[in-house]
Amino acid sequence: xxxxxxxxxxxxxxxxxxxxxxxxxxxxxxxxxxxxxxxxxxxxxxxxxxxxxxxxxxxxxxxxxxxxxxxxxxxxxxxxxxxxxxxxxxxxxxxxxxxxxxxxxxxxxxxxxxxxxxxxxxxxxxxxxxxxxxxxxxxxxxxxxxxxxxxxxxxxxxxxxxxxxxxxxxxxxxxxxxxxxxxxxxxxxx
Numbered sequence: 001x002x003x004x005x006x007x008x009x010x011x012x013x014x015x016x017x018x019x020x021x022x023x024x025x026x027x028x029x030x031x032x033x034x035x036x037x038x039x040x041x042x043x044x045x046x047x048x049x050x051x052x053x054x055x056x057x058x059x060x061x062x063x064x065x066x067x068x069x070x071x072x073x074x075x076x077x078x079x080x081x082x083x084x085x086x087x088x089x090x091x092x093x094x095x096x097x098x099x100x101x102x103x104x105x106x107x108x109x110x111x112x113x114x115x116x117x118x119x120x121x122x123x124x125x126x127x128x129x130x131x132x133x134x135x136x137x138x139x140x141x142x143x144x145x146x147x148x149x150x151x152x153x154x155x156x157x158x159x160x161x162x163x164x165x166x167x168x169x170x171x172x173x174x175x176x177x178x179x180x181x182x183x184x185x186x187x188x189x190x
Contacts, residue, residue, distance in 0.1 A: 021101035085173040
């Protein structure tokens with residue numbers, strides 16, 4: 001059985017999908033069919049709900065990445081590809097609109113999300129560094145490589161661009177990985 005905290009988080013994610021970060025606690029309680037008082041017994045504030053959502057999304061990504069890295073059957077290059085393309089279950093709420101709303105209305109949560117988006121790449125950093133050491137990747141300035149990879153991955157925050165061009169986020173990430181790892185040269189000409 002799903003506990004009430006999980007139900008609240010799931011409903012809050014649905015509210016964010018429908019209305020963005022500016023959803024109200026009243027709307028959330030109504031969606032759940034509970035009183036605000038009951039909701040506040042489990043989460044003292046909307047800020048705590050947002051913090052929990054942010055932490056869960058990025059913890060989930062780290063768990064998935066760690067699982068990929070620990071898979072002894074995967075070659076290093078495949079691990080790099082898969083770690084770059086890891087998506088949490090609710091990646092759709094990490095979009096430009098919610099990000100900008102957080103910046104304006106919830107600056108601490110914005111800072112937290114920005115820190116995750118900019119700094120939570122140690123696992124990938126280690127894989128790329130290992131790839132350079134083992135000769136799987138060309139050796140170049142690792143800070144530059146990470147900057148390019150992070151910026152490319154974070155471009156998926158602009159989900160409107162991808163929707164307008166009929167590209168899913170998963171397809172966008174796969175395309176970004178292909179371009180980053182193989183350039184624009186066709187496979188038969190490499």
